[in-house]
Amino acid sequence: MAEMYIRVAEEENEEPMEIPSEDDGTVLLSTVAAQFPGACGLRYRSPISQCMRGVRLVEGVLHPPENGWGNLVYVVNYPKDNKRKMDEIDASSAKIKRGDQKTSDLIVLGLPWKTTEQDLKDYFGAFGEVIMAQVKRDVKTGNSKGFGFVRFADWETQNKVINQRHMIDGRWCDCKLPNSKQGPDEPMRSRKVFVGRCTEDMTTDDLRQFFMQYGEVTDVFIPKPFRAFAFVTFADDQVASSLCGEDLIIKGVSVHISNAEPKHSNIAISGFCLGRRPSVAALCG
DNA sequence: GTTGAGCGTT
Numbered sequence: 103m104a105e106m107y108i109r110v111a112e113e114e115n116e117e118p119m120e121i122p123s124e125d126d127g128t129v130l131l132s133t134v135a136a137q138f139p140g141a142c143g144l145r146y147r148s149p150i151s152q153c154m155r156g157v158r159l160v161e162g163v164l165h166p167p168e169n170g171w172g173n174l175v176y177v178v179n180y181p182k183d184n185k186r187k188m189d190e191i192d193a194s195s196a197k198i199k200r201g202d203q204k205t206s207d208l209i210v211l212g213l214p215w216k217t218t219e220q221d222l223k224d225y226f227g228a229f230g231e232v233i234m235a236q237v238k239r240d241v242k243t244g245n246s247k248g249f250g251f252v253r254f255a256d257w258e259t260q261n262k263v264i265n266q267r268h269m270i271d272g273r274w275c276d277c278k279l280p281n282s283k284q285g286p287d288e289p290m291r292s293r294k295v296f297v298g299r300c301t302e303d304m305t306t307d308d309l310r311q312f313f314m315q316y317g318e319v320t321d322v323f324i325p326k327p328f329r330a331f332a333f334v335t336f337a338d339d340q341v342a343s344s345l346c347g348e349d350l351i352i353k354g355v356s357v358h359i360s361n362a363e364p365k366h367s368n369i370a371i372s373g374f375c376l377g378r379r380p381s382v383a384a385l386c387g
Numbered sequence: 388g389t390t391g392a393g394c395g396t397t
Contacts, residue, residue, distance in 0.1 A: 209394055238395065248391065273391090281394055299395060330396045349395095358395075 108171040110134060110178060114147065118175045129164040129171075134178065143179035203257035206283050207349045207356050208264065210250045212275040213237065217246065225270050226252050230259030234356050252277070253349065253356060282358060283347070293320070294335040294362040295342050301355050302328045309334055312352050317341035333362055 108129055109118035119137055123129045135141045144157040144164055157176065158165040210222065222235040234253035237246050254260045268275045297309065306322040309332055313319050318337035325331070336342045345359045 207395080211393065212391070215390085236395075241396070247393090249393065249395090251395065278394090296397070298397060325397095328396090356395080358397095360397090363397085 106171070109173070109175045110138070110144065111175050112138065112178055114175065114177055123171065124163075127166055127170070129166075131159060131162045131164055134164070138178045140180055141178045142181050144176040145179055146174045146176045149174070204348070205254050205257055205260045207234065207251045207253045207280060208260065208277045209280040210252055210268075210270075210275055210277050211248075212273055213246060213248050213250055214271040214273045215246045215248060217250075217271050219250070221271060222250060222252055225268070226254070226263065229254070229263050231255035234351055234354070236356070251280070251356065253351070283349075292362055293337070293339045293342050294333055295345055296360045296362045297332040297334055298330070298358040298360065299355065300324070300330050300332050300357055301353065302330075304332070304353060306332075308353065312350075316345060 105125065106123050106127075107120035108123060110121045111118040121129060121133055121137060129144075131141065131143070134144065143159050145154050146157065146167075147153070148155045154177075155167070156179075157167070213222075217237060219235045219237050222237065223232050226232050226235065231254065232252060233255050235250065236252075237250040239246050252263075254263065263277050264279070268277065300309075304324070306324055309322045309324070310319050313322075313334050313336070316336070318341075319334060320337050321333070321335035323333040323335075346361055348359045349356045350359060351357075
């Protein structure tokens with residue numbers, strides 16, 4: 103029998119793709135899977151019974167119905183109830199993988215003066231997805247200070263980058279975990295966190311909206327005039343402490359979360375509170 | 388207009 107093609111589609115009413123048959127009139131499951139990754143069989147709607155029918159499958163070989171394949175459209179079967187395509191499966195497992203290890207900003211030391219954020223993105227983009235890049239500059243002159251920061255989407259990428267030297271615009275550069283991330287900071291029991299490296303365009307609403315995702319936000323305080331930091335208070339102290347040490351990206355900039363140092367005035371008050379026995383929570387929040 | 392170990396406007 104001459105080679106012919108059968109019509110196969112992902113769903114009954116989708117545009118079919120023509121799949122080649124073998125010389126003996128059968129179709130190999132592997133041929134189907136080559137076009138529909140993850141496929142485990144075929145079915146079709148019987149013109150007689152109007153029911154879906156399964157195509158006979160023996161050891162990887164699909165056998166035609168009694169009257170031949172005909173001009174019917176065959177629908178791909180996927181394992182179990184799992185009708186996702188392979189690329190979707192890959193994407194979802196990648197998403198799970200992404201969540202297992204958080205990345206942190208890396209300091210990039212030794213940058214040429216001329217290197218820009220775009221240069222950093224271009225260079226490090228070859229290693230993996232770059233989600234933040236900065237070149238630190240003198241505020242007055244705008245000149246580069248010769249170092250910057252970069253953050254990757256994936257932990258694997260971050261590790262790869264840390265473990266080698268980098269030739270960027272003609273100079274050898276090093277990527278390290280910044281000091282702010284090294285050494286275990288002892289977390290204190292506080293509902294309030296310090297948010298460092300804020301930019302001036304971050305409003306209290308922005309911060310509230312952003313931090314809501316971690317838990318109920320009870321207060322946002324931004325000192326004025328602008329001082330590049332803020333305080334965010336949560337209803338739950340565990341939420342607060344879980345964020346300490348993190349670098350989070352708000353409006354495209356990396357902010358650093360750490361313990362809110364208790365206000366000096368509050369230390370005095372808290373001593374006073376404890377001596378006087380009123381509710382500590384009421385007065386020393 | 389300069390420089391070359393460092394640490395991000397607390």
